[in-house]
Amino acid sequence: MNIVSLLKEKGFRVTKPRLEIIKVLSNYPLSAEEIHDALDKKNIRVDLASVYRSLELFVKMSVVYSIELGEGKKRYELVNKNYHHHHLICNKCGTIEDVEMNEINFDKKINEKSKFLIDHHHLEFFGLCQDCQ
Template identity: 45%
Template structure:
């Protein structure tokens, strides 16, 4: 029943973005909502396999691009040679990526707004988006 509610929510959301609500898409949305860090296409495919939902990689890549274009998702780059994706609805924040263990922590955005204002004023450049990730050693790996 919980799933039904969830699926219903996503259905509405996808409708709002003018994209069709297919089983694969609903499952992907559910996965993205439940994930506490940006995921890559392989993680999505694995999840779908676990859920016994068949999907071709090409379909997922196309889905990701469509969702990014619609503003549903953001692309995130952790310098892994592949793209990760995150729900835009998760709000503005950045990531602390541990280069030792791979752990990812969220950190709220507290300086970018003013930075972007500054850019608009000083450079007359209209910022649409930015990417900011921090790389280093997490607390756990320091000891």
């Protein structure tokens, strides 16, 4: 479902900042500042505080999720149920690549062996990208 209907459905307003923020998001994890800069380059002025507030709303709506890659800040990606991936983070240049690992159902595994009920997980790999090796 698209963001306009989702917002309307839940009684939130469809505003320009929200629509523009969604447009710059993708499968690549961006920080709030990077999102803000991306909008700036498109000559769209949205306050950084509003970026944070929109992201917070999108996370609550499960349209966006956040990850932390050891940099001391959050990064945001669009939720995409058909593209289950993890990240490869280069320790040297910081490049972030994706890996798909559909074959392992961690969550089920954990739920079988523990009383903890898994909602989701984050799996991040740190090492050296091809160029930095």
